[in-house]
Amino acid sequence: MSPDVVVAGAGMIGAACAEALSAAGLEVTVLDRGAIAAGTTAAGEGNVLVSDKAPGPELELARVSRRRWPELLAALREELGPALAEAEWEAKGGLVVATTPDAAASLSRFAAAQRAVGIRADEIAPADAAALEPHLTRKVTAAVHYPEDAQLQPVLAATTLLAAVRARGGEVRAGTEVLGVTRDSAGRVSGVRTDRGTIACRAVVNACGPWAGSFAARVGAPINVLPRRGMILVTGPLPPGTVRRKVYDADYVGAVASGEADLQTSTVVESTRAGTVLIGSSRERVGFDDTVRIDVLRELARKAVALFPVLADVPVMRAYGGFRPYAPDHLPVIGADPRLPGLWHATGHEGAGIGLAAATGRLLADLFTGAVPEVDPEPFRVDRAAVIDGEAAA
Template structure:
């Protein structure tokens, strides 16, 4: 066992949310240690598409968090990087916008209604008629009813972005400890947090942040509390590199409904986006099957079929690979962000489902503000970790464990 470390805060989980939390905590003047049982971005972050979205958020707390996060992502991307380029170039930050399309007039009316509700919160939207769709996306299928353009939607390459945020955090004074499994949350006789026990020794701190993503329920249990985080599996198809033919993130109107669904059954809705490196990413599927990593040919076939309905040219394009990840699902579709009133010194920053990459900067910023004793920019009450009744004595049922 190595000697114990002493710091102001231990952040558990080196995915995007943990990396952002360590960064903003360090920049707030706190000594932070970021710890993970695996590598940086080794979990949900590394299996994501890198979406920074406001388009799929209904008015309310999550949309407010998404808008704050979008501003912070833009600020980070604009920071000086190597040479004359900004930091954003190092992780393929693209403000390409999102285009949500409807195949029928009923779906288009629902899109317009959502856009009208989002605008008062600060979301910029542009209605797109059927005759304008091909000005934005020349290869899009014909016969669609129209859509809504969201200029604020953006994208990053997630593993590069997480690595960059960790590097910025270390430059600001944070430490990184990978390959260290947290086996216990240390507490005083009065129940307050005093650090974590890892496979390589204890790390002492008066604050611990649970940024363990899909495994957030297991970490919460180590501190003696319940947090109902469950894995929601999703697949992504990756095509061969192509000239840029898909200019925006393009998805069908039913994607928003799938995101908000409580169903454990398989749901797919076409999502297609190009990348700076050339491949096209194709999603999206959702199903609660625990941590089952089995490849599903029927799911990937559905993804391919949906993508070719939106962009017929993809029928002639080869898929290089498919990968899967597990989104950290919460019953009310809001993450747990902020202090846990049940355990002094315990903070949570998990349960973002498929929006963790986009919401990471805002989450980390808000957690750092509270850690530093400042008033948070957003009201954290809707994200309270203890908002759920204790009907989950085992926060992660056995069949859902890794």
């Protein structure tokens, strides 16, 4: 039996779309040219954040996703059993700090704007920040606590979503690359061509992450989604409580919102359930160059030690990098492509894809089935100028 929808990409966004579509009663097949959840998802930190987003469409998508994630994971545990539905969900909150007067003023303005639209952004004194994070530098001049920030293990979460797709009769195939699409006499998508044959379907979802631009160009509907590289350091296991939540310097927000191609680094430190500490973050547009740059790693380490001096003598276990799908206007691309009936996109989330995935999958499924979406889809339209005008991704 042919599926209704083929999802190209078995990372977090593809998995979330496939789960939501299958929950709506559609037959879904998920394809990935590599291993399951092995690309951008495997290189992610698992952040589910509202703290780093200014008021606007992305923050609204983040709020809905933050609310949906624990509900979805609980429902999947009930459906699949705990053995197949473990994602290490931790609603541990986040802490954003400033260490200079200018940064403190900027952080206060940003938090006030978020509170105006209903986000819990609690400004606290430096002494209270030290109580939350005892190993934090005493140079903090201002702090904002975000109790809604959370974290999960991204590979586990993606495989949980895909397990639900399989349990509902869908199929997930690794090592299968989508080469193009077939069309019917009316010009609609009628199937996908792969390196293992053609699969008939009535729609395909482009959830190829940083490779979404090249996929779209291959099927004749180019979009301007580019790879943006980031790197992360991982320490050896530390005693419990060394770092208790996600903590980052206020300059992280500016780096997230920037469109600069050159290297930018900002301080992000957070613990994992395994006891290791993740240290980031960097952003640069270098195409798909995966060269490990020691200067970047040194900069990340230097800034992390400035925020948490206790890390100075902690061994680094490994470092890794990944590519994130970047759209020039910093908004995801979610919805139908009007140039090719049957082609849908779910990409462009850059470093926020893990957190935004639950709402993205639901939004795409609502649009596909004609249900009333909880989130306004207009800002994420495919046919907006930043996505289809100008130089498209090659």
